[in-house]
Amino acid sequence: MQNTRLLLGRRSSVGLSYILTTVVHDRAPLFTNAAVAALAVREFQRLDQEGFTRSIAYVVMPDHIHWLVELRAGSLETVMKRFKSRTAQQANRLLGRVGRFWQACYHDHAIRSDESLHRHAMYLMGNPIRAGLTSRLGQYPHAWCEWELGASCDLPDDMSSGG
Template identity: 35%
Template sequence: MFSSRKRLKGRTSHSNCYYSVTLCCENRVPIFANYLYAVDAAKAIYHLEDKVETICFVLMPDHLHWIFQLRPQQNLSAVIKLYKSMVTMSIRKRKGRKVVVWQNNFYDHQIRDENDLIHQARYIVANPLRAKLVKHVGDYPFWNCIWL
C-alpha cells in the first residue's frame, strides 16, 4: 500500500500517466451502501476533473476502484488526499458528526500500456457482478467508463 506519507523510497507519481487506484473504507465498513453517501463520493470524482481525466470508476459499498490520467503538474498522493477529504467532509456534514471514512493508505498501479489499461478497466467495471450486487453491469448505479 502506498500513501502520501508512506510511498516507497524513490517512487514518485508522474503527471500524464494513467493510474489504477483502490481506496478502502476504514475497517471495510460498507459506508457507501448508504445511497446518499455514495452519491457524494461519485460526485466528488467529477469535481476533480481539473486534476485528473477519469477513465472509469466503480464505487463499491466498502471501496472505490478508479482509473485516471493525472493532468500536468498533478501528484497522485495529493489528488487522493483531496478526494478522500472531499468525501469525508460531505459525509460528516450529512451525519452531523465526525466520522472516519477511509483507511489511511491506498493501493495504486501505474498503467504500463494500452493492454494493461483495458485489462484494469474490464476488471473494475465487472466488480459489482463478481460481488453479486447486480446481474447486469448497467443495473449498478455507481460506475462509469468513458468507453461505454
C-alpha cells in the same frame, strides 16, 4: 499512520494512467447509502473539472472505491488527499457521524504502456458482478466507464472471477 510499505517506490507522473483503490475505515459499508456514493462520484467529476484528473472508469463499492484515472496535474498524493478529505467531510456531515472515514493509505497501480486501459476498465466494472451486487455489466448505479457498456461488452475471460 501511513503504511510505509505502500509508499516505497511510489511515483506519479502527469500523463500516466493509474488504478487507485482506497477503503473505508474498518471496511464499514458506508457507500450502501446512495447519497454517500453520489458524493464520491461528484468528487471524481470535480477533480476532473479542476484539471487534476481525467476519469476513465470508476466504481464505488459498499466499502471501497476503484478509480481508473489519467493524472493531468499535481501528484497522486495531492489528488487522493483532496478526494479523501472532501468526501470524508461531506459524508460524515450527511451521515451525522464523526471520526475517520477512510483508511489512511491507498493502493495505486500504474498502467504500463503495453496494458489496455479498456481491459482494466472492464475489470473495474466487473467488481459489482463478482461481489453479487448486480448480474450484468453496466447495471450497477455507482459505476461509470468512458466506453459504452452493452450486451456485447463482456469481461475478459481471465478477469471474470476473483479479485
